[in-house]
Amino acid sequence: MLRVIVRSLCTRCQALPHPSLLSRPCSTSGSLENTETVDALYDLSVDIQKIRQLKGWVLLQSPAYVSQTAQLLRDLGADGPKVARVLELFPEAVLCSPDEMLAQRELWSSVCPNPKELVGIIEKFPASFFTSSCHHSNQRENIAFFRSLQLNRRVVAKLMASAPQSFSRPVQQNQVMVKTLQEAYLELGGEEANMRVWLQKLLSQNPFVLLKPPEVLRENLLFLSARGFSATQLLRLLSKLRGFVTELNPHSMRLSLAYSQDTLACSDSDLRDIVLRCPALLYFPEAVLEERIQGLLGAGVSLAQIIQTPSVLELTPQIVSYRFQRLKARGYSVGTGSLEVLNGTKKDFEASYSKLQLRRDRPLFNPVAPLAGDD
Structure with missing residues (x-):
């Protein structure tokens, strides 16, 4: 009789919805999630199921600093929906310790003192802000270097946000590439008085130029020079390509130019004019x-x-x-x-x-x- 009663109670319990299952999506992971992390994210209206599908490993980590991360974003002026959006896009942010987050806030404030603008950057590039403390020294040195070039603060902030790898690596590597760009600009006839503006515009349009080997730039310029482009034309081309000349190579350019010339039935001189346009x-x-x-x-x-x-x-x-x-x-x-x-x-x-x-x-x-x- 007792066994029958217990069985009927269990059946009844299974038929009733459990309160926690109504409010929180269940985990499909075989590993145990950090319930404190899940509960804290849920309280912030974060789509936990989305995190489980894309970056479920974050929910398994301990310790996690969800409330501290949310508070940092609120202190900068982010409202609830923005906080949730950042954590959905980059849940790894909750694994940064409070000390790391404060250090990053101080660092970023040196190039982006406006909290509202900084929140906008974090929304678009959260991975660039919530980074490991092991990169802080390189970041500081790179910020100091680019500021020494008298680049606009916003340009430096954009470089940090869109190409964070260039700020995480040793400053010497960026110094070599910047020097190569400056030398190429002057050798092609650019005026030193305008070099800062030229460099600022180029880096702003293509931050990833910093990550390319300097020798690639010179190799491609030599190839184009051999094809008859004058120094003035090369300077115009380098500016128009917005630094993408570092992503080319002589072999691919040779094939593209040959096809264009054959198809358009133009002379070498006309081809150079077409390429400039x-x-x-x-x-x-x-x-x-x-x-x-x-x-x-x-x-x-x-x-x-x-x-x-x-x-x-x-x-x-x-x-x-x-x-x-x-x-x-x-x-x-x-x-x-x-x-x-x-x-x-x-x-x-x-x-x-x-x-x-x-x-x-x-x-x-x-x-x-x-x-x-x-x-």
């Missing part, structure tokens, strides 16, 4: 160039138009097709008109399209203007 010809593989050129030709564009506006090759076939449709709907002939209207970002295109529309819709006479009468 469309540096993408250097780094796009032959297959990409073929797809884009053939796509334009198939849409009724001539080779002469492409040569006149080669920067259109920087657009993907999907973007070109969409913009062609928009223009044709307005009666614009892409086969006879300029391709310049296609160029630029979405914002640039919309501005050009709007001007084109205004020209088309403008009345032939001003209805408000007085009519000329007989004297």
Whole structure:
């Protein structure tokens, strides 16, 4: 009889929902999670199931500093949703000790004193902020180095955020690459008075240039010089490529240039001019160039138009097709008109399209203007 009663009670208990299961998603991990971590994250409205799927190992660690991490973000001005978003994107943040977090806050405040801006950086690049204390010494030395170059604080903060590896490594490696860039700039005819602005712009546009071997830069510049580019042209190209010249190599550039010249049927001099107006010809593989050129030709564009506006090759076939449709709907002939209207970002295109529309819709006479009468 007792066994029957117990069995019926167990069956009844199994049928009733357990309070904790209603409020917290269950773990699917075979290892034991740190319940304090899970509870603290849940209280912050963090999507724990998302963390389990992507970075479940974090929930197994002990100690974890969830409340301290959340408090640090609140002290900087982050509201509840922002705190939850940071912890969902980078749950490893809770494994940083309070001392490490305070050290990072002090470090980052030296280049980003505005708490609101710092919260914005942490939202986008949490891994750059919540980093190991073993990198603090290198970070400090690299900050001091880039500040000694008189770079804007925001540029230094952007470098730290988007390319944290360059600040975690020894400062000597960054010094070598920066010196190589400065020497190349001066050797190509750049003015020393403008070098700081040039370097700041280049690093801001492509922070990862710091992580490339310095010899790659010189090798690629020598190759382009051998192809007939003058020092002035190389300086323009280096600036337009925004440091991406360090990601190229002579072999791939040789193939891309050969295909472009054969397809566009242009001279060496004309090819150099086209490359200066469309540096993408250097780094796009032959297959990409073929797809884009053939796509334009198939849409009724001539080779002469492409040569006149080669920067259109920087657009993907999907973007070109969409913009062609928009223009044709307005009666614009892409086969006879300029391709310049296609160029630029979405914002640039919309501005050009709007001007084109205004020209088309403008009345032939001003209805408000007085009519000329007989004297």
